[in-house]
Amino acid sequence: MVHFVGAGPGAPDLITLRGATLLETADVVIYAGSLVNPALLSRCKDGCAVYNSATMTLDEVLAVMEAAEGKSVVRLHTGDPALYGAIREQIDALTAKGIGWDVTPGVSSLFGASAALGAEFTLPGVSQSLIVTRLAGRTSVPEGERLRDLARHGASMAIFLSAGLLDGVQSELLAGGLSADTPAAIVYKATWQEEKVVRCAVGTLAKAGAAERITKTALVLVGRFLDAPYEKSKLYDPAYSTAYRRRSAGGEIAYLAFTERGRALADTLCAQTGGTVSCTRDGVTLNDWTASRFPVGRALVYVGAAGIAVRAVAPHLLSKVSDPAVVAVDEGGRFAVPIASGHLGGANALSREIARLTGGVAVVTTATDVVGVFAVDDWARTQNCAVVNPARIKTVSGRLLSGEQITLRSAYPIDGETPDGVLLTDDGTADVWVDIRPHESLTVVPRTLTLGVGCRRGTARETLEARFAAFCERCGILPQAIGAAATIDRKANEPGLLAFCAARGWRLETYTAEELSAVGDGFTASSFVAETTGVDNVCERAAVRSSGGALYARKFAGDGVTFALAEKPTRLNWGEDNG
Ligand code: SAH
Numbered sequence: 001m002v003h004f005v006g007a008g009p010g011a012p013d014l015i016t017l018r019g020a021t022l023l024e025t026a027d028v029v030i031y032a033g034s035l036v037n038p039a040l041l042s043r044c045k046d047g048c049a050v051y052n053s054a055t056m057t058l059d060e061v062l063a064v065m066e067a068a069e070g071k072s073v074v075r076l077h078t079g080d081p082a083l084y085g086a087i088r089e090q091i092d093a094l095t096a097k098g099i100g101w102d103v104t105p106g107v108s109s110l111f112g113a114s115a116a117l118g119a120e121f122t123l124p125g126v127s128q129s130l131i132v133t134r135l136a137g138r139t140s141v142p143e144g145e146r147l148r149d150l151a152r153h154g155a156s157m158a159i160f161l162s163a164g165l166l167d168g169v170q171s172e173l174l175a176g177g178l179s180a181d182t183p184a185a186i187v188y189k190a191t192w193q194e195e196k197v198v199r200c201a202v203g204t205l206a207k208a209g210a211a212e213r214i215t216k217t218a219l220v221l222v223g224r225f226l227d228a229p230y231e232k233s234k235l236y237d238p239a240y241s242t243a244y245r246r247r248s249a250g251g252e253i254a255y256l257a258f259t260e261r262g263r264a265l266a267d268t269l270c271a272q273t274g275g276t277v278s279c280t281r282d283g284v285t286l287n288d289w290t291a292s293r294f295p296v297g298r299a300l301v302y303v304g305a306a307g308i309a310v311r312a313v314a315p316h317l318l319s320k321v322s323d324p325a326v327v328a329v330d331e332g333g334r335f336a337v338p339i340a341s342g343h344l345g346g347a348n349a350l351s352r353e354i355a356r357l358t359g360g361v362a363v364v365t366t367a368t369d370v371v372g373v374f375a376v377d378d379w380a381r382t383q384n385c386a387v388v389n390p391a392r393i394k395t396v397s398g399r400l401l402s403g404e405q406i407t408l409r410s411a412y413p414i415d416g417e418t419p420d421g422v423l424l425t426d427d428g429t430a431d432v433w434v435d436i437r438p439h440e441s442l443t444v445v446p447r448t449l450t451l452g453v454g455c456r457r458g459t460a461r462e463t464l465e466a467r468f469a470a471f472c473e474r475c476g477i478l479p480q481a482i483g484a485a486a487t488i489d490r491k492a493n494e495p496g497l498l499a500f501c502a503a504r505g506w507r508l509e510t511y512t513a514e515e516l517s518a519v520g521d522g523f524t525a526s527s528f529v530a531e532t533t534g535v536d537n538v539c540e541r542a543a544v545r546s547s548g549g550a551l552y553a554r555k556f557a558g559d560g561v562t563f564a565l566a567e568k569p570t571r572l573n574w575g576e577d578n579g
Contacts (some may be wrong), residue, residue: 334361
């Protein structure tokens with residue numbers, strides 16, 4: 001009789017009672033040595049013959065089973081044998097030979113991993129399904145089950161057998177439409193002594209796995225069910241790329257080389273600019289690398305032909321407001337070519353920097369740079385401003401290029417000499433507005449506001465989103481004008497609030513009740529708030545304290561959420577980098 005037994009995920013006391021009894025009475029044990037914890041074998045009785053199947057073929061395993069006719073054989077599989085256990089082929093062969101068999105289930109590593117995270121796969125309102133899958137490797141996956149197809153469901157996912165392919169997992173999940181900030185976790189050797197839990201996001205899977213040197217015996221869990229604990233962890237802060245977010249705040253410069261000479265150049269450049277260097281000689285592929293870096297990187301630099309860069313990034317390009325800088329530099333360092341996002345993304349500036357470092361030439365082709373006229377999007381970037389209505393950049397630049405003047409109205413003082421072609425005006429119909437309020441024209445939005453927040457414990461991100469939209473509308477401000485959020489320390493770990501802030505790339509500053517009380521007077525006091533938090537107002541005080549400026553909008557309350565805004569003193573300048 002052959003007993004297929006699930007050994008559990010690793011910890012020797014996570015085998016079932018039935019499995020343990022079978023192991024203790026077995027005459028022959030064949031265990032999957034690469035994954036089953038050998039500590040379990042101490043249960044075997046004296047004289048039990050133990051085989052490690054890691055070094056055996058299927059035929060050899062079957063031969064041992066057959067030779068043990070009449071004895072009790074335990075075939076010990078990791079986790080539960082029904083998942084990637086290859087038991088079917090053994091069962092069929094045994095049946096053909098007339099040898100009896102049965103199966104004792106085990107705790108899958110899938111549940112060892114969820115236990116390590118304290119996570120529930122099936123959160124109401126988040127996901128009610130769990131997809132158990134793997135990336136295609138040596139074993140292919142059927143049509144329709146590619147990771148990108150499954151990712152589209154947005155359900156909770158557990159990905160087996162793919163820890164050595166995290167680049168591929170990441171790019172497939174992104175290709176399936178998951179946003180780079182979707183929470184993810186890598187659980188290495190769940191329930192073993194060496195267990196390691198790495199919380200990250202879809203956009204940082206490859207990086208997080210590489211940082212922890214995880215290449216095998218790990219599960220990748222993905223989905224919003226991981227939201228809360230993920231948001232608490234700041235270990236691998238993903239660089240989000242929502243329309244609200246300035247990438248340069250988080251992303252890095254990623255270099256990809258194709259030859260040893262290219263790698264040497266990338267290393268030299270990277271030492272100066274910071275970032276990471278990858279090389280296709282190490283097995284990274286052009287497309288995987290691009291897919292994983294594009295959503296999170298500040299800049300992608302291809303050390304090779306411009307055509308390669310163009311083809312690689314083409315499927316990913318969305319908008320000059322959100323795309324990263326893309327630069328190609330030949331491996332001799334003679335030419336640095338900005339391919340996309342020259343102004344807002346900073347590709348022109350980066351190309352000039354690279355050319356300076358290599359002694360080469362920056363091949364800048366954006367018209368405003370060629371003619372030397374003012375480029376409003378480039379200027380916005382240097383001033384740490386967002387751009388609203390970017391479709392109008394073309395018109396404005398076009399007018400400047402053809403020698404016409406454009407009018408600009410600013411709600412903030414701008415130091416330095418006004419560029420040629422730009423006429424400052426007080427006219428409401430200016431071509432360009434510099435303001436935190438919405439306008440029909442091209443609008444350059446300084447991130448001058450800090451959002452003060454108070455919320456009840458357990459407030460959902462969706463509630464905060466809805467109240468925030470109402471608040472922005474009521475104040476008549478553009479959400480892009482907000483650069484940070486602030487609250488009281490007791491809310492520092494509110495999952496909904498953290499997710500809300502993270503999605504916009506805001507850091508969340510927190511203060512103690514004493515710090516908030518010390519901010520001054522004149523705030524909207526509430527005795528209820530004072531009783532529960534120890535300070536008479538949270539949102540207004542936190543906003544003012546964090547911004548170092550003045551109250552801009554008073555407390556706006558509803559659904560257990562309070563918002564307020566403070567504005568820091570702001571001056572822009574025409575010349576220098578304000579970033
Ligand atoms: N039948 C097993 C899976 C075997 S396939 C089960 O139910 O768990 C082997 C894959 O399982 C590994 O590549 C890894 O992805 C996962 N795995 C097995 N043990 C693990 C553990 N302790 N922690 C994390 N992943 C594990």
